[in-house]
Amino acid sequence: MSTPASRSGAMRAGDTDRIQVAQLLTDAAASGTLGLSEYESRLSRAYAAQTYDELDRLSADLPGAVTRGRGGPCRPAPSTLLLAILTGYERRGRWNVPRRLTTFALWGGGVVDLRYADFTSPEVDIRSYSIMGGQTILVPPEVNVDSRGVAVMGSFDHGVDGEGSAGAPLVRIRGFALWGSVGVKRKRRKAPADTAEG
Template identity: 45%
Template sequence: MTDDAVPDHRAPAPAPAPAPDLRASDADRERVAEVLREALAEGRLDMAEFEERLEATYQARTYGELAPITRDLPTAGAAAPPAPVSFTKAPAESGSWAARIVGGEGSSAGGVAILSGFERKGRWTVPKRFNCFAFMGGGEIDLREANFADREVEINCVAIMGGLQVIVPPGVEVVVRGIGVMGGFDHPRDDDGPPEPGAPRVVIGGFAFWGGVGVSRKVTRAQQLRLKEQRRQERVERRQARRELRGERRDREY
């Protein structure tokens, strides 16, 4: 075999990167957003970093502004189209309640606010009984990203000239048994329908005197971002449909 017949096994040279000052498209921004979603799911980014980078992604106008956003992530620069993402289902809403009822002890037994405040939020484990007390102060007990030590947990609230707020995710059954004297206990709205199968039951009791205990249902910040992305994507699709319709009309005119 002559030298001319030797096959060339060298990999083709990579395509040159786009010039930094070129304008990025909606598809480019969506690819970066998908990389960020994957990094959040794998624990490479926390929620604050994810939100900050996602906002920067949708504000980016050029490739030069997009490139640094995923430079430290292993899938940065991937050209694959984004995988389908559910914009309406959080992990708990997708049948994973059993994984969040972990048993054992809680990571926090209670909270006290005397002329001050406390928070229990993010990733934590709610014990079978959580006691909280507020005197001329306030506290927030956020269960949206929490695990549960038991299928049924009790949150005992005492608020004296203070306020306590309990936030539960949609799908959780809530029972309010508190007593208010010149104060009160809120009851969450049930607009989101009956409790989901396998979801925990949260019993809220206690006493409020010249104070209040608020109970509300809210989605997580991640779900809010998903819904925001969905609305944005719908707007992009509507604009694209209008452009295509105008193009068809021009073609018919000519």
């Protein structure tokens, strides 16, 4: 006969629980507690986890691991607008990815780097518009991508190399490019020593 504790650990985890563990893993990687390869491995398993037991096994040995509130709705970061008009923008490093993100470049350019970011929703909608400018969206290996946009005398990437992991966040990219470009690239994270070099 199972105990109440074992029954609750075998309960199905929700998106909020997976996102909380992913953020805890990112904290551990940022502090050097987890190496890059172990971080990426645990992160993929966290997004694919179905039960609280699976999530607890991935985070039990980390500082800050506590029994989280089980379930509840995701609370995405507020919608964000990134503008580059005759200039540029960069969104890099550790930041909270909102459920909806709009980017616009007019005679300018920008970079949205999702590799080190914290996802606050299992699905992210990015609307990207480039007019005589260029933008690049960098996604980490585990994230799933659906990119569809329209280009007139420019380019809008529809495909991205590689497949994401089951259960990982889905990033939908839509928009258009007029005499400009929207590039979508899957890139691995760099080890901390590599980041210092460039």
